[in-house]
Amino acid sequence: xxxxxxxxxxxxxxxxxxxxxxxxxxxxxxxxxxxxxxxxxxxxxxxxxxxxxxxxxxxxxxxxxxxxxxxxxxxxxxxxxxxxxxxxxxxxxxxxxxxxxxxxxxxxxxxxxxxxxxxxxxxxxxxxxxxxxxxxxxxxx
Numbered sequence: 001x002x003x004x005x006x007x008x009x010x011x012x013x014x015x016x017x018x019x020x021x022x023x024x025x026x027x028x029x030x031x032x033x034x035x036x037x038x039x040x041x042x043x044x045x046x047x048x049x050x051x052x053x054x055x056x057x058x059x060x061x062x063x064x065x066x067x068x069x070x071x072x073x074x075x076x077x078x079x080x081x082x083x084x085x086x087x088x089x090x091x092x093x094x095x096x097x098x099x100x101x102x103x104x105x106x107x108x109x110x111x112x113x114x115x116x117x118x119x120x121x122x123x124x125x126x127x128x129x130x131x132x133x134x135x136x137x138x139x140x141x
Contacts, residue, residue, distance in 0.1 A: 051098035058086035
C-alpha cells in the first residue's frame with residue numbers, strides 16, 4: 001500500500017489570528033482587528049483593573065526614588081519631570097481614561113510632594129505659572 005502522510009497546509013492569516021485568540025492570556029479589545037476604536041470605547045472604564053494599579057505603582061516608585069535622591073536633583077527644575085513616565089505610558093497603553101487617571105495621580109503626587117519654592121523676584125502670577133505648568137501639560141496629553 002502506498003500511504004503518504006497528509007500534507008500540512010500553511011494556515012491562512014485569519015486562521016493564525018483566530019488561533020491566537022484561543023490561547024490563555026490573550027486579551028482582545030472590544031474592537032475588530034484593523035478597526036479604529038470609537039470614542040465610547042476609548043472613554044470606557046473597562047480596563048480600570050489594569051491601569052489603576054499600574055498608575056499607582058509607577059507613581060509610588062517614582063516618588064520613593066525621588067525621596068532617596070540628593071536635593072539638588074529633585075528641586076523641580078529637572079525637565080522632563082519624572083512623573084511624565086506614568087502619564088505617557090498609561091496614555092499610550094490604555095488611552096484617554098488611563099492617561100487621565102495617571103495624570104490625576106501624578107498631579108496629586110506633585111502637589112503632595114511639596115511645591116517648588118517661590119523666589120523673591122517672583123510675583124504671585126509668575127509663581128502660579130511655575131506651579132501649574134506640569135499639571136496643565138499632563139492634562140494636555
